[in-house]
Amino acid sequence: MADVHLPTTLTPLFAGLPRRVDVDAPTVNDVIDELDAQWPGLRDRLCEPGPTIRRHIHVYVDRTRAGLDTPIDERSRVDVISAISGG
Amino acid sequence: MSRTLLVIGTRKGCFLAESDADRRDWSLSGPFCEGWPVYHAIVDEAGTIFAAAASEWHGSAVWRSRDRGETWTHSSEGLQYPEGGKKLSKVSTLSAHDGRLRVGVEMPGIFESRDDGDTWSLLTNLEGQPGSEVWDDPANQPPGHLGISGIETTDDPDRFFAIVQGIGAYETTDGGTSWTPRNRGLRADWPREHEEVGFCVHKLVRSRADGDRLYQQNHVGMHRSDDAGHSWTEITEGLPTEFGFAAAAHPHDRDTFFVIPLDPGHGRTMPDGQAAVWRTQDAGSSWQAMRDGLPQSDAFLGVLRQGMAGDTHDVPGYYFGTSTGQVFGSNDDGNSWTEIAGYLPAISSVAVAILD
Numbered sequence: 001m002a003d004v005h006l007p008t009t010l011t012p013l014f015a016g017l018p019r020r021v022d023v024d025a026p027t028v029n030d031v032i033d034e035l036d037a038q039w040p041g042l043r044d045r046l047c048e049p050g051p052t053i054r055r056h057i058h059v060y061v062d063r064t065r066a067g068l069d070t071p072i073d074e075r076s077r078v079d080v081i082s083a084i085s086g087g
Numbered sequence: 088m089s090r091t092l093l094v095i096g097t098r099k100g101c102f103l104a105e106s107d108a109d110r111r112d113w114s115l116s117g118p119f120c121e122g123w124p125v126y127h128a129i130v131d132e133a134g135t136i137f138a139a140a141a142s143e144w145h146g147s148a149v150w151r152s153r154d155r156g157e158t159w160t161h162s163s164e165g166l167q168y169p170e171g172g173k174k175l176s177k178v179s180t181l182s183a184h185d186g187r188l189r190v191g192v193e194m195p196g197i198f199e200s201r202d203d204g205d206t207w208s209l210l211t212n213l214e215g216q217p218g219s220e221v222w223d224d225p226a227n228q229p230p231g232h233l234g235i236s237g238i239e240t241t242d243d244p245d246r247f248f249a250i251v252q253g254i255g256a257y258e259t260t261d262g263g264t265s266w267t268p269r270n271r272g273l274r275a276d277w278p279r280e281h282e283e284v285g286f287c288v289h290k291l292v293r294s295r296a297d298g299d300r301l302y303q304q305n306h307v308g309m310h311r312s313d314d315a316g317h318s319w320t321e322i323t324e325g326l327p328t329e330f331g332f333a334a335a336a337h338p339h340d341r342d343t344f345f346v347i348p349l350d351p352g353h354g355r356t357m358p359d360g361q362a363a364v365w366r367t368q369d370a371g372s373s374w375q376a377m378r379d380g381l382p383q384s385d386a387f388l389g390v391l392r393q394g395m396a397g398d399t400h401d402v403p404g405y406y407f408g409t410s411t412g413q414v415f416g417s418n419d420d421g422n423s424w425t426e427i428a429g430y431l432p433a434i435s436s437v438a439v440a441i442l443d
Contacts, residue, residue: 013121045145050170
């Protein structure tokens, strides 16, 4: 199970969504699918048409910048970050 | 006893202000919508609040509260252009009428929801209209990038007006299937490629007392229509500037209308640092500055196009929110004003409703 860490900007948008969640999925895209199945609408908050990860959302798999097709193994740590923006 | 509810959209979420029918004492709540930048927030006939918001991180969505801000949900299901087509970068304006919730977006298009904002579908992108061949080009996007910057409803849910920022106003009478430009008689101080469009309509307001009477604040001038937008007459004379965004019509008198003129340059604040709302009671033949209660020195206040609203009480109240976070209100038809809130984030919109 991958250890997925979500940003503080995301969790208040979905009832019951924790900061850390274990997900069994082979790619980043599949992780997001799994989360979206449990919290409908979550995919739209992280991805835009393409599909691609939103411009100001960064995803890292085991500390390396990742894309939707980046593979994940069962011990991976996945960090979803709200990148520097706003003001 | 009825309650008067202000719905205030800001750069850092939505706020509510609530009062009784006297509209003297207000209680403020918020921020809501998790602090997302709210471009337009409204309240429909049932008292449901909707907020069009666009997060820099999490994209665009329309938020909804059915319990006066106690709980909120959001949805963007269906709120996107088909793959490979136009990009939806922002939801910028809302309208609600007869169970039809509409949101105008950038790039220009209107999405509609028939299920109270749970799901959305593309209603129109005004394809083929004069001007549409250029408005999707990012190089042609005006500042603000609002796309559809206003949707003005009528008594008929199939008939409404859409404003394309920097292009002009269009009317549909068949629910968005076909459109007609409604800009005849407007002024433009720049070259235009089309006869019917190329006008900078900032705000269009329809009189509740006479559906054929429209007012508009344009980039260049105030204008009035007596024939439901088919033609326009300029009524700028008597105002301190020709420029502004916000406007409101009297709910019971077709000839009374309010506007907030701003300096037209980069500042776009109230002239001379003296706050004023200007009122006409004769359809624009003459104008009076309403200053009582508003700051008269060092007050460089800006008000955006959705930043003013009027209620429907017998003696109507008016409200406006500023780019520096103040909300001012009048409970006496605009004669005097009080500060309802002083330290909110920059305000993009103010809407009002009377609720049982």
